[in-house]
Amino acid sequence: MPVVEVETRSAEETEALAALLARRLSPGDVVLVSGELGAGKTTFVRGACRALGVTARVTSPTFTIGHRYAGSVEVSHLDLYRFRGLSAAEWGDLEPYFEGAVVFVEWPEAGAAALPSPRASVRLEHVSRGTRRVAVDADDKTLLEEVAGADPGFRHGD
Ligand SMILES: Nc1ncnc2c1ncn2[C@@H]1O[C@H](COP(=O)(O)OP(=O)(O)OP(=O)(O)O)[C@@H](O)[C@H]1O
Ligand SMILES: [Mg+2]
Numbered sequence: 001m002p003v004v005e006v007e008t009r010s011a012e013e014t015e016a017l018a019a020l021l022a023r024r025l026s027p028g029d030v031v032l033v034s035g036e037l038g039a040g041k042t043t044f045v046r047g048a049c050r051a052l053g054v055t056a057r058v059t060s061p062t063f064t065i066g067h068r069y070a071g072s073v074e075v076s077h078l079d080l081y082r083f084r085g086l087s088a089a090e091w092g093d094l095e096p097y098f099e100g101a102v103v104f105v106e107w108p109e110a111g112a113a114a115l116p117s118p119r120a121s122v123r124l125e126h127v128s129r130g131t132r133r134v135a136v137d138a139d140d141k142t143l144l145e146e147v148a149g150a151d152p153g154f155r156h157g158d
Contacts, residue, residue, distance in 0.1 A: 006133075006147065008134055010130055015046060021122075021143065026102065027074060027100050029103070042060040048075075049069060054069040065079075076097035080108060081106065086110060091114050121136070122134065
């Protein structure tokens with residue numbers, strides 16, 4: 001899949017970047033959000049949720065399987081951190097989150113074999129305390145253009 005890479009210099013910039021991507025999403029779309037601890041996965045999902053009209057507090061579902069929010073569309077937020085793989089039973093618990101919702105999956109590695117094919121894959125990496133490199137993979141060129149068209153202030157390499 002083609003990749004766009006952007007550097008964000010604050011949590012707010014990561015949220016704004018996620019909002020751009022969110023504009024291209026509709027129910028049924030799955031976005032995988034990976035990266036090490038504290039890389040900004042939940043921050044990214046929070047920005048996307050805001051853009052999708054979610055007004056509820058968006059927090060990490062690390063101690064539950066997921067959250068489902070009502071916005072201008074339904075939005076699910078899953079965190080597979082605790083999983084090593086997904087059994088049929090575990091997948092059964094997760095499946096309802098995918099029905100009629102835009103879905104963001106943190107720590108998607110455990111679900112690699114079971115998850116529907118993603119609309120986009122996002123990877124966040126620490127550059128320094130306030131800076132992150134955000135790589136977005138997607139087949140949808142328009143989606144990538146939206147992301148690449150982010151404020152030049154946070155385009156990679158600028
Ligand atoms: N450019 C940036 N983008 C995103 N977050 C940033 C950035 N700079 C600093 N931060 C800070 O990094 C932290 C990221 O936390 P967040 O919970 O989003 O990470 P996470 O990847 O979801 O972590 P976990 O692996 O625990 O789920 C926040 O405190 C945020 O304010
Ligand atoms: Mg998180």
